[in-house]
Amino acid sequence: MKLKFLGAAGEVTGSCLLVEADGVRFLVDCGMFQGGRDAGPKNRRAYAREIGPIDFVLLTHAHIDHCGLLPRFAWPRHGAGLPAIYCTKPTADLVPVMLADSAFVQSRGAKRSARRRERPVETPLYGVDDVKRLATRLNAVPFGVEFRPHPKVAVRLHSAGHIVGAAFAEVRLTDGGRRRTLVASGDLGEDSALLVRDRSKPPAADVLVVESTYGDRNHRSLEDTEAELVEVLHDVLQQRRGNVIVPAFALGRTQEFVVLLYRLAKAGRIHVPLVFVDSPLAQQAADVTFAHLDALDEEAAEFHRAARERKLPFTLRYTESVDDSMFLNSIRSGALIIAASGMCDAGRVRHHLRHNLPRRECAVLFTGFQAARSLGRRIVDGARNVPMFGDSVPVNASVHTLGGLSAHAGQDSLMEWLRAVPRKPRAVFVNHGEPLAAHTLSARVARELKWSPTIAEAETDYEV
Ligand SMILES: [Zn+2]
Structure with a gap:
């Protein structure tokens, strides 16, 4: 199985994981980079990039840093083979709303840029028509129920306790004739979250990808x-x-x-x-x-x-x-x-x-x-x-x-989730965290669970 982190490696935005196994290629999330001056150029590069044919996309939740670059698949260059996007029902309802807002914000930014005669003038990555086209590819699936986005792949989405509809993905596939399970955490919430129902326990995984937004600290109670x-x-x-x-x-x-x-x-x-x-x-x-x-x-x-x-x-x-x-x-x-x-x-x-x-x-x-x-x-x-x-x-x-309100799990809570993984995974990747957070979590995982996590680096080919 090949993994490549196209974003959210060494940082907390731009989530996009490319997975390839036995000729099946899919993405987990396709998000925007946010915050700071370099986010704009990074998004333009990511959006224009050719990533080859994609069989399907699994979307963990509707935050823009996880879904904001999905309209790339609405472009004609991808031809008739627009990949289907699978997510939970609340996420499928939210994505068009979030992307339409993003398109609006981009067009306003472009107008401002033109007014100021900036060179080069900022142009929107996509507009509302692209969002509408993209929305036709969204497929809602229930939590916890297995579905097949491809004949060789079975997936289940489990509650991540992060925002409404947020899920982590359990993906069962064959890799060189062997059966393998990939679990990608998306964004995990605290168990005490007020808004959404509690997160589910992780299933057994051969390959595990875990977020580390707050990998270096705990929230207040x-x-x-x-x-x-x-x-x-x-x-x-x-x-x-x-x-x-x-x-x-x-x-x-x-x-x-x-x-x-x-x-x-x-x-x-x-x-x-x-x-x-x-x-x-x-x-x-x-x-x-x-x-x-x-x-x-x-x-x-x-x-x-x-x-x-x-x-x-x-x-x-x-x-x-x-x-x-x-x-x-x-x-x-x-x-x-x-x-x-x-x-x-x-x-x-x-x-x-x-x-x-x-x-x-x-x-x-x-x-x-x-x-x-x-x-x-x-x-x-x-x-x-x-x-x-x-x-x-x-x-x-x-x-x-207010330290205790985060939608992201703190370090102890991430450890608690990881400790519940039934057996030691063959490979563990820590992503979606600034470097200190990712390293701190990784060190604690190595110390307490005796796993050997890899801190995800952007644009690196991992063979697992
Ligand atoms: Zn999120």
């Missing part, structure tokens, strides 16, 4: 995180009388954070007058998420019922138009504003940061991973000023990181 959130909200909203800005991924994190607010407000632990979700994409993501109650945790389902019956313990508003979003800038106190992007590199959150970062009475609350070189990382790392909209914006607001 949910109880500690809740206590911290209660304190920050009380301090900012009731004492300092400012606003709280929460940069969050539109898909997953935003819905999970709102469920957490519901849980705390219901218990009388917080008093939040106004909660705004300022992201049309987050609203669409919420619509799809709560249409799949069977894939959700009980508490999330309860929140959804309360919201539908207008019995939430706070006022929750989704802002659609740009005017509504701009109106939020005039609110001086009492508002909690959740907006994308999660790493502050794009999206409406940048406007809210511009208005609230210079104010001492306000706070910025980070809830997710901040990649190296992203604006979010600079704020978390204590920058006194940050560049935004051609200005230098002073950071006077307090900055907080």
Whole structure:
């Protein structure tokens, strides 16, 4: 079996694994690179690249860094043989929404680039028509049920506990006449996740690929995180009388954070007058998420019922138009504003940061991973000023990181999942992590499980 990591090696974005066995070639994920200046050129290179005929694609979940380059298969150069893409039902519902948003963001970026007469002018990788064509190739399969994307290959998708619909893949194939099982983790969540149902235990694998986003650290417990959130909200909203800005991924994190607010407000632990979700994409993501109650945790389902019956313990508003979003800038106190992007590199959150970062009475609350070189990382790392909209914006607001809310498993939790693998795999690869995280996890796996993991390097041919 041959493996090649076309992305998410030495970094946390661009997930795309090319697998080849007995003449069958397939991808696990086909994601975009995100964060930092070099993401654009890397995406253009990856998108234009010829990777040869692909029999099918397995998609673990709908985050853009896992599905964002799928429209490459919508291009005519791939002819009639467009590969089928297999994923769970919630993922199949989310992918067109996420890709259409990505196409929109790219076309806006291209217009801006043309206005500024940049050379070369940025061009979108794909448009909404490509997304529509691509969407016809999505095949939804249920969790845990075996299907055959190719006569020689049997696959099962298991719950990864990451976002709604997220799965890890168990792939059974023949390789040189021998039966082999490949397990690719995709993104794994914590078992205590509030939004989605718990992740499944891993099956036996000959070849195992595991993510390592938080391979070098653990999250704080949910109880500690809740206590911290209660304190920050009380301090900012009731004492300092400012606003709280929460940069969050539109898909997953935003819905999970709102469920957490519901849980705390219901218990009388917080008093939040106004909660705004300022992201049309987050609203669409919420619509799809709560249409799949069977894939959700009980508490999330309860929140959804309360919201539908207008019995939430706070006022929750989704802002659609740009005017509504701009109106939020005039609110001086009492508002909690959740907006994308999660790493502050794009999206409406940048406007809210511009208005609230210079104010001492306000706070910025980070809830997710901040990649190296992203604006979010600079704020978390204590920058006194940050560049935004051609200005230098002073950071006077307090900055907080809620450690226990990640959609990704921490180190102990990754180890717990790995420990449940029934027997020692023949080969283990650690991917989807910055170098320190991947090395730290790999060292612990070697020490405690006596496996010999390989840290995935991009563009390297592995024969296993
Ligand atoms: Zn993800």
